Amino acid sequence: MRTEKLDIEGAFAFAPPVYRDERGLFTSPFREEAFAGAVRDRLFPVRDVSHNVSARGVLRGVHYTAAPPGRAKYVYCPHGRVLDYLVDLRVGSPTFGRCDASELGGDGGRALYVPVGVGHAFLSLEDGSVVVYLMSEGYAPDREHAVDSLDPALALPLPDGADPVRSPRDLAAPTLAEAAERGLLPDYAACREAEDRLWP
Template structure:
């Protein structure tokens, strides 16, 4: 499995081998030994496993969880294809405002580790694209926040000719500067401390 350290501090991509034959394919998006060599000695305690299914053109995010407690995520796309984004929203982070963009798809098994406080978004490039999330905390609505994915200050590289389909929540999300002014962005130190508590 190939491991790539991303431009967003603390984030990693994992690209496993894919075995194909006339029946289809087999791959393993998560391997504990590989994760331990790159990030920590094991995956965080998984307290929530979720997935969504999106039509082509659906844009979800940029979503993040207030810290503490925050939520670390391990994300992959077992069916379809998405253009995935990680955005460093942690105030005080050495990579604050920086993003990573890359495709995830059912034919490659690529997965991402998303640290506490880093925002996540994706654009579905195919119908019935599935994104799976392994998360360190359960879903609590009051802790969930969003930043406008189309904020020019983020500069996320969306493909030309796509009119994104977005939820009312995402359409109403504040721009990065407004979220910062309202004190909504997670603090880098608090995020690191919350992450450290996941691996006692």
């Protein structure tokens, strides 16, 4: 499995081999030895596994969880194709405000590790695209936040002509500056401490 350090501090991509034949394909989006070689000695304790299905043109995010406790995520797309975005929202991070974009799809098995405090979004490029999340914490609505994915300050690289479909929650999300002004953005040191607690 190939491991790639992303432009956001602490974030990684994993690209497993894909085995194809006349029946279809087989791949393993998570391999412990690859994760241990890049991030920690093992995957965080998984407390929530979720997935969504999105029509072409749907843009979800930028979503993040307040820290503490925060939520680390391991994300992949087993069906369809998405343009996936990670945004460093951790105030004080050496890569604060930086965005990293990756294409994920069912024919490649590429997966992303999203550290605590890093925002996540994706644009569905095909109908029926599925995104799977392995998460270190369960869902708690009062701790979930969003930043406007179309905020020019984030400058997410959307495909030419994209006219994203967004939820009412995402349409109402504050800009990065507004979220910072309201004290909604996570602190880098608190995120690192929360992440360290995942691996006692």
